[in-house]
Amino acid sequence: MHSSRALLLALVLVCSAVAPLTAAQSADYDVDIDGDLDIPDRTISTQWGDQTIEAIGSASEDGYLSVSTDGPSGDSYSIRVVDSQQRLRDSQYVDGGSASASFSLDRYDPGTYAIALMNGTETVYAVEPFIINGFDVEQTAADRVESDDELLVEVNLSKVSNDVESPPAGVEVVLGNESASVRTTATRQTGLNYTATVDVASLSPGDYRLYSAAQTDEEVFGEPELVAVSGTQSVSVVEAGSLEDSDSTGDSDETTTTETTESTTTTATNESATSNTTTAASSGGSSAETTDSPTPTSDADEADQSDSTAESTDSTGTENSTETADPTTTTTETTETTTDTAVPLWGPVGIALVCIVSLVGVSLLRRRS
Numbered sequence: 001m002h003s004s005r006a007l008l009l010a011l012v013l014v015c016s017a018v019a020p021l022t023a024a025q026s027a028d029y030d031v032d033i034d035g036d037l038d039i040p041d042r043t044i045s046t047q048w049g050d051q052t053i054e055a056i057g058s059a060s061e062d063g064y065l066s067v068s069t070d071g072p073s074g075d076s077y078s079i080r081v082v083d084s085q086q087r088l089r090d091s092q093y094v095d096g097g098s099a100s101a102s103f104s105l106d107r108y109d110p111g112t113y114a115i116a117l118m119n120g121t122e123t124v125y126a127v128e129p130f131i132i133n134g135f136d137v138e139q140t141a142a143d144r145v146e147s148d149d150e151l152l153v154e155v156n157l158s159k160v161s162n163d164v165e166s167p168p169a170g171v172e173v174v175l176g177n178e179s180a181s182v183r184t185t186a187t188r189q190t191g192l193n194y195t196a197t198v199d200v201a202s203l204s205p206g207d208y209r210l211y212s213a214a215q216t217d218e219e220v221f222g223e224p225e226l227v228a229v230s231g232t233q234s235v236s237v238v239e240a241g242s243l244e245d246s247d248s249t250g251d252s253d254e255t256t257t258t259e260t261t262e263s264t265t266t267t268a269t270n271e272s273a274t275s276n277t278t279t280a281a282s283s284g285g286s287s288a289e290t291t292d293s294p295t296p297t298s299d300a301d302e303a304d305q306s307d308s309t310a311e312s313t314d315s316t317g318t319e320n321s322t323e324t325a326d327p328t329t330t331t332t333e334t335t336e337t338t339t340d341t342a343v344p345l346w347g348p349v350g351i352a353l354v355c356i357v358s359l360v361g362v363s364l365l366r367r368r369s
Contacts, residue, residue, distance in 0.1 A: 029125035061133070062107075064104055071125070081103055082113065112227075129221065135227065155194040173212045176208055
């Protein structure tokens with residue numbers, strides 16, 4: 001009797017230990033599509049229950065999809081490709097642990113699909129959707145927006161498949177992170193060009209991810225089916241008024257820099273002009289001193305000097321500086337002018353002295369007689 005009770009107690013303890021371990025193992029599954037896009041967390045509805053997704057894959061029509069998976073060692077599972085109707089399209093078997101797989105997308109139409117990790121009893125351990133793109137999607141938006149403002153997003157589509165309707169049924173822009181997101185329907189402008197105005201008032205300041213997607217009028221996993229998706233872009237929501245202060249400071253710095261540059265150029269020009277003027281004035285002063293000297297000059301010399309002065313005045317400051325820089329040339333010209341204009345021996349002063357001497361001699365002779 002005692003031995004039976006001891007065996008029953010041992011079985012209860014073993015079951016209590018194994019049950020939590022099995023539950024913990026089911027959370028160890030993970031699937032990642034190579035090159036997937038981080039998106040705001042979203043819960044989707046599947047035939048196997050609700051699933052939270054944090055990323056979405058993107059592929060080209062008739063291309064390949066590469067997948068990495070992780071699971072408990074020793075627990076077999078399968079990697080399955082399911083379509084928008086959640087029907088099995090392809091699969092690969094894994095004995096357990098980590099694995100990688102590649103699937104050909106030949107003969108797959110653009111639209112929404114998923115990679116699901118499942119076991120033989122149809123239990124889903126992990127799931128990640130992926131999109132086969134029928135359009136190329138290009139989005140343009142600022143990387144910062146104030147919390148009381150709106151973010152303008154431009155979306156341009158280019159059709160790359162004949163198996164999609166153009167234009168699509170709709171285009172949606174999503175901005176969010178793990179805890180909050182804003183979804184905005186874009187407005188078609190011309191052709192395949194769209195704009196969306198995202199109101200960020202419900203988002204706290206912080207960093208978010210932005211992406212755009214083209215939709216059909218069908219529903220997949222409880223959401224509109226996607227036939228194209230853009231890459232993600234980081235957008236920061238900042239405090240109200242902070243961008244205005246930053247822009248104002250930036251404009252002020254740029255204006256100040258420009259004005260400083262222009263002022264420096266003007267100062268350099270003025271200094272050059274002042275230097276040239278000083279050189280010209282100095283040259284003019286030397287000419288004046290030569291003219292005021294007691295040695296008289298002829299009319300021809302004065303004319304030559306006047307012409308030389310005029311030529312010096314019409315020339316630039318640089319030329320003046322060059323012409324007056326050689327002191328030897330100036331000295332030679334002055335010496336030649338002095339020699340050519342020497343005072344004659346019998347000038348007015350000499351004649352006057354002869355007359356005075358003659359008068360004194362006549363007076364002395366009269367006194368003696």
